[in-house]
Amino acid sequence: LKDGNAYMCTCDPELFRRKILASEPCECRDCPPEEHLARWQRMLEGGYREGEVVLRIKTxxxxxxxxxxxxxxxxxxxxEKYPHPRVGSKYKVWPLYNLACGVDDHLLGITHIIRGKEHLTNQVRxxxxxxxxxxxxPEAIHYGRLKITGASLSKSKIVQGMxxxxxxxxxxxxxxxxAALRRRGITADAIKxxxxxxxxxxxxxxxxxENLYAINRKILDPTADRYFFVPNPIELTAKQIPKTFTARLHLHPEHxxxxxxxYTIKPNEDSGSASFWVSKRDVDASKAGDVIRLMELFNVEIQSASAYSAEASFTSESYEEARKAKAQLIHWIPVGQDMxxxxxxxxxxxxxxxxxxxxKKLKPNNIVQFERFGFVRIDSVNTELTAYYAHK
Structure with a gap:
């Protein structure tokens, strides 16, 4: 104000708007600095009411x-009508965005401003x-709006949806x-x-x-332990199992x-059979006479299947035989050793x-891979396990 680079404007807002659109000065603009300093002091002392005066920066x-x-x-x-949530009615004069942010940036020693492109005009001001x-x-970097396929990032739309x-x-x-990405197991490093x-x-x-998933997958793959999860399970009874088998399933194939x-698979002494949970989808992909391999265990031949169960017979332990037969590899869970x-x-x-x-040993926030299913973040572990799906 003292240097003549700002002024106190008491013009009617509509009149000012017409003049500014015509690139004409309002009658307040060229008043001497002493007049503007006096108006400023009067403003601070409460001599004006709301809407009667505005501090303007000359451009x-x-x-x-x-x-x-x-x-x-x-x-x-x-x-008095609109008290400030922290200081109530203590102050009457308030800076607008560009004055407040501009002064803050200088006083705080900000060297780089990173903000949305909607602030390009504010930079000029x-x-x-x-x-x-x-x-x-400061150095100013402006970026465009980020969108993601098939999801709204609009806070107002999300609030309305809730x-x-x-x-x-x-x-x-x-x-x-x-919050949603974190709950699903998308890491901060992947987003970054x-x-x-x-x-x-x-x-x-x-x-x-897909790009986000690919980045997250590279981060999780070396660290996520592996477990079996059988969606839409049906009971597979494997017969003619000749002996007790012990399957040792590595938590991570490379570590x-x-x-x-x-898991120890001990066949029933009378029937020589054992029961497993397998995915209905895997059984539906096979027909009677097909050989499938229970991963890291043994090979069985499908005999019959219904909507709720299937029967098979033991054929061999050899992985090589399964490979030669082009057998489907499926995951499994012993009945009774499950949750x-x-x-x-x-x-x-x-x-x-x-x-x-x-x-059962997992903890909330663990991120693991359910083999042949995908990466998940563990949400809760009680009598039932709840997980959130991240991606393949």
Missing amino acids: DLNHPNPAVRDWPAARIIDT QEYMYRHLGWKY KEGLYKDWDDPRLATF KMIIDVGPKTSDVTLSW SERGFRE PCQVVMSDATTLEGIAESAC
Whole structure:
């Protein structure tokens, strides 16, 4: 105000708007600095009411963007009607966005400003103020809106969806919020890498779920332990098992030092049979006479199958024989060495199934791979295991 680079404007807002659109100064603009300083003091002392005066920063009245021309920096708020949530009605004069942020950035020593491209005009406004005050403007990087295929990132739409019962909360698996991604097992490092790969572009960018999954998969694959989960299980009875077998299933195929899960399959003394939970989908993919291999255990030949059960007979232990027969490799869980499990999918549907008993040792927030199914984040472990599906 003292240097003549700002002024106190008492003009009618509509009159000011018409003049600024015509690139003409209002009658307040060229008043002497002493008058503006007096108006400023009167403003601070409560001599004006809300809407009667505005502090404006002088810019170029011929600037091609009318929003830049002599932009408002501070105004009066009737805090008796609209008290501030922290200081109540203590103050009457309040800075607007560009004054507040511009001064804060300078006082805090900000060197780089990273914000959305909708603030490009604000940069131009603030640069005028910085030049008036003899300050160096920080490096500013503006980026476009990020979108992701098939998911809304609009907070207002998400809130409306929760009110209508469409979404349960901010971590509903159908959303692309950080809370939802975290609950599904999408790591912070994966999100960070994808954002860095995209880079700060001023154009809007639509992200792909598959790209995010590919990055997350590379992060999880070396660290996630493996377990068996059987969705839509049916009981497979394997007959003519000649002896007791012990299956040692490594927690990770490339890190034997992590240990293994061990299951002993002891056939019934009378019938020579043992029962397993297997996926109905795997059984449906086979027909009578087909050989399938129970992973890391032995080979069986399908004899019959129905909607709820299947029967098979032991053929051999050799993996080589299974390979020569081009046998389907399927995962399995011994009946009685299991626990109920539900997996919440990315579309918020729930897939019921059976998990192996070793999963009882898992903790919430563990991220594991259910073999032949996908990566999941463990949500709760009680009498039933609940997991959230991340991706293949």
